[in-house]
Amino acid sequence: xxxxxxxxxxxxxxxxxxxxxxxxxxxxxxxxxxxxxxxxxxxxxxxxxxxxxxxxxxxxxxxxxxxxxxxxxxxxxxxxxxxxxxxxxxxxxxxxxxxxxxxxxxxxx
Amino acid sequence: xxxxxxxxxxxxxxxxxxxxxxxxxxxxxxxxxxxxxxxxxxxxxxxxxxxxxxxxxxxxxxxxxxxxxxxxxxxxxxxxxxxxxxxxxxxxxxxxxxxxxxxxxxxxxxxxx
Numbered sequence: 001x002x003x004x005x006x007x008x009x010x011x012x013x014x015x016x017x018x019x020x021x022x023x024x025x026x027x028x029x030x031x032x033x034x035x036x037x038x039x040x041x042x043x044x045x046x047x048x049x050x051x052x053x054x055x056x057x058x059x060x061x062x063x064x065x066x067x068x069x070x071x072x073x074x075x076x077x078x079x080x081x082x083x084x085x086x087x088x089x090x091x092x093x094x095x096x097x098x099x100x101x102x103x104x105x106x107x108x109x
Numbered sequence: 110x111x112x113x114x115x116x117x118x119x120x121x122x123x124x125x126x127x128x129x130x131x132x133x134x135x136x137x138x139x140x141x142x143x144x145x146x147x148x149x150x151x152x153x154x155x156x157x158x159x160x161x162x163x164x165x166x167x168x169x170x171x172x173x174x175x176x177x178x179x180x181x182x183x184x185x186x187x188x189x190x191x192x193x194x195x196x197x198x199x200x201x202x203x204x205x206x207x208x209x210x211x212x213x214x215x216x217x218x219x220x221x222x
Contacts, residue, residue: 044152049209097154
């Protein structure tokens with residue numbers, strides 16, 4: 001069975017500092033990886049997916065199959081980045097998402 | 110912009126009572142998901158519909174939970190009888206065919222006393 005691990009429940013950085021949210025997964029096949037974000041009082045929404053290889057709001061994530069990781073990075077954190085971030089995995093197109101437990105990011109002024 | 114709708118937003122019930130949640134997906138989205146999110150954890154899938162058919166209910170506690178999507182549009186998730194451990198956020202999501210993004214509703218927060 002697949003599993004997603006986010007080792008940090010809480011992460012606090014200062015504005016302008018780099019930030020990295022860690023995500024590791026276990027799955028024997030080729031998964032699709034996603035990062036979802038939930039801002040305060042808002043619904044869960046997609047931030048980015050590994051297939052698109054895009055940068056959203058300055059965030060990037062690279063799939064490392066050797067280390068089975070999909071870490072989320074941003075070089076200069078902003079206060080508006082404060083939110084709960086979830087890493088998620090899908091084994092086939094359209095199938096269920098398996099989520100990690102989430103990392104609460106706080107960016108301090 | 111179209112959004113997934115859910116009601117009620119909050120529900121308090123006593124154990125052994127029946128409770129029902131409703132979800133209206135984005136128009137044209139054939140796939141509908143119900144997730145349960147216990148406090149401090151990530152969402153976990155309960156059931157997935159493709160149109161009106163269930164395609165994944167492997168994690169649904171079928172002795173007390175049921176879900177339907179009769180006309181392939183909106184959906185209802187029911188719990189009978191509710192137990193204390195059912196207290197959680199129940200999230201509905203939908204997806205358009207050919208796209209990977211799941212769009213989530215605001216959720217229904219259930220508290221079982």
